[in-house]
Amino acid sequence: MMSCKQATDMMSQGLDRDLSWGERLGLRLHLLICIGCRRTRAQFAFLRQAVQRYTRF
Amino acid sequence: MGELDLQATLSALRPRLLRFAHLQLRNESAAEDVVQEAMLAAFEGAGRFEGAASLSTWVFSILRNKIVDEIRRRSREPIMANEEAELALEESVADLFDDAGHWVDTPAPWGNPEASLEQKRFWAVFEACLEVLAAKPARVFMMREFLGLETGEICKELAISTSNCWVLLHRARLGLRECLGRRWFAEA
Numbered sequence: 001m002m003s004c005k006q007a008t009d010m011m012s013q014g015l016d017r018d019l020s021w022g023e024r025l026g027l028r029l030h031l032l033i034c035i036g037c038r039r040t041r042a043q044f045a046f047l048r049q050a051v052q053r054y055t056r057f
Numbered sequence: 058m059g060e061l062d063l064q065a066t067l068s069a070l071r072p073r074l075l076r077f078a079h080l081q082l083r084n085e086s087a088a089e090d091v092v093q094e095a096m097l098a099a100f101e102g103a104g105r106f107e108g109a110a111s112l113s114t115w116v117f118s119i120l121r122n123k124i125v126d127e128i129r130r131r132s133r134e135p136i137m138a139n140e141e142a143e144l145a146l147e148e149s150v151a152d153l154f155d156d157a158g159h160w161v162d163t164p165a166p167w168g169n170p171e172a173s174l175e176q177k178r179f180w181a182v183f184e185a186c187l188e189v190l191a192a193k194p195a196r197v198f199m200m201r202e203f204l205g206l207e208t209g210e211i212c213k214e215l216a217i218s219t220s221n222c223w224v225l226l227h228r229a230r231l232g233l234r235e236c237l238g239r240r241w242f243a244e245a
């Protein structure tokens with residue numbers, strides 16, 4: 001099972017490249033059981049949203 | 058758009074453009090220079106534009122390109138990294154997890170973070186969190202998120218490996234998330 005550290009790394013990389021099938025599966029399984037990582041995923045997504053808003057001139 | 062309107066629109070935009078350039082370049086005079094160049098280029102070519110919205114988007118895209126050029130030019134020089142700040146971020150990120158890689162403290166929820174985007178004070182905290190981020194991860198994060206470059210391009214520009222790029226982005230995101238959590242969402 002993926003650790004939280006690895007899961008956040010996968011989530012971060014998922015914002016920069018396409019994850020492989022195996023990586024996505026491992027991440028999904030981890031997220032099923034980990035509330036902290038589910039929150040982090042939402043917060044990473046929010047960071048991107050905030051930057052997009054910030055750079056909308 | 059008349060010349061006076063154009064001048065007024067550009068002057069009104071200037072503080073925001075400067076803050077943006079300064080966040081990217083972390084250097085007062087370099088930020089002044091790219092903003093100056095972008096505004097001149099906009100002034101020269103503005104005849105084709107109608108309405109303030111498209112003009113500001115357009116000026117911003119000029120500025121973005123000037124910043125990318127400046128970063129390219131500079132990437133041949135080493136990043137003036139503050140080793141202490143780099144290490145401090147690395148350690149604070151490592152401290153988020155225990156030896157098995159699990160959260161020491163489960164991250165708290167942020168409620169409805171979208172509502173923060175409407176608040177002026179949020180943006181001040183957001184900028185402050187970006188400013189304190191260590192130089193290397195900040196540079197990679199800015200190139201990726203603010204300037205919209207692909208990681209392949211970033212690695213090439215900065216002459217770092219792809220895996221190092223991902224490590225730095227991971228660190229930047231965790232660091233920013235921690236800073237916003239502590240300085241904004243815990244207070245809200």
